[in-house]
Amino acid sequence: MPVLAGCGSSSSSSGNTTTEKSSEGGQKSIAGVMANDHGTKTVESGGKTEVELDDFYFEPTVLQGKPGEKVELELKNEGKVEHSFTVNAQQIDKELEPGAKAEVTVTIPKSGAISFYCKYHKSSGMAGALATAGTGGMTGTGTTQTNTGGGKGYGGY
Numbered sequence: 001m002p003v004l005a006g007c008g009s010s011s012s013s014s015g016n017t018t019t020e021k022s023s024e025g026g027q028k029s030i031a032g033v034m035a036n037d038h039g040t041k042t043v044e045s046g047g048k049t050e051v052e053l054d055d056f057y058f059e060p061t062v063l064q065g066k067p068g069e070k071v072e073l074e075l076k077n078e079g080k081v082e083h084s085f086t087v088n089a090q091q092i093d094k095e096l097e098p099g100a101k102a103e104v105t106v107t108i109p110k111s112g113a114i115s116f117y118c119k120y121h122k123s124s125g126m127a128g129a130l131a132t133a134g135t136g137g138m139t140g141t142g143t144t145q146t147n148t149g150g151g152k153g154y155g156g157y
Contacts, residue, residue: 025037025038027125030061030062030113030115030127030128030129031112031113031114031115031127031128031129031130031131032115033115033117033122033127033129034125034127035057035058035061035117035125035126035127035128035129036056036057036061036124036125036126036127037057037061038057038058038059038060038061039059039060039061039062040060040061040062040063040064041060041062041063041064042064042065042133043063043064043065043069043071043108044065044066044069044071045065045066045069045070045071047072048072048073048074048103049063049071049072049073049074050073050074050076051063051073051074051075051076051085052076052078053075053076053077053078053079053083053085053096053118053126054077054078054079055079055080055081055121056079056118056121056124056125056126057125057126058085058116058118058126058127058128060128061127061128061129062113062128062129062131063106063108063128063129063130063131064108064131064132064133064134065108065130065131065132065133066108066132066133067108067109067110067111067132068107068108068109068110069107069108070105070106070107070108071105071106071107071108072103072104072105073085073103073104073105073106074101074102074103075094075096075101075102075103075104076096076100076101077096077097077098077099077100077101078099079098080098081098081120082095082096082097082098082120083095083096083118083120083121083126084096084118084119084120085102085104085116085118086116086117086118086119087106087114087115087116087130089109089114090106090107090114092104092106092116093119106130107130108130108131108132108133109130109131109132110132111132112131112132113129113130113131113132114129114130115127115128115129116128116129116130
């Protein structure tokens with residue numbers, strides 16, 4: 001399968017990340033939320049991982065890592081409108097104007113996946129997941145439950 005590069009895909013990270021672009025594109029249920037799929041990246045602590053916020057997706061859409069691992073994300077809004085990076089389960093709500101950059105630290109869940117999303121464009125599929133490596137954040141296995149109505153209910157994470 002071809003590897004596709006998007007705008008701004010160059011990264012200044014320390015190189016401890018790998019990107020999987022298999023089955024990229026379309027909408028998928030990721031951590032219980034419909035998301036525009038733009039790939040999966042396996043992350044490791046000790047380096048920054050770039051996450052692109054665009055109109056209307058996150059790239060990569062799924063971030064996988066070791067259970068309980070803390071990961072620093074470098075957020076870049078490459079879209080034409082304001083976006084947010086919101087993780088209710090971790091009390092993260094970072095708003096970014098077009099062209100803005102920000103950094104946040106997230107924790108990979110101990111098991112399964114938890115969703116992140118743009119609070120302005122979640123209904124347009126602008127969502128993704130933090131997932132334990134090997135789970136992919138994809139639903140259908142019965143291991144992930146999310147209350148998409150109010151964005152709460154991530155008990156135990």
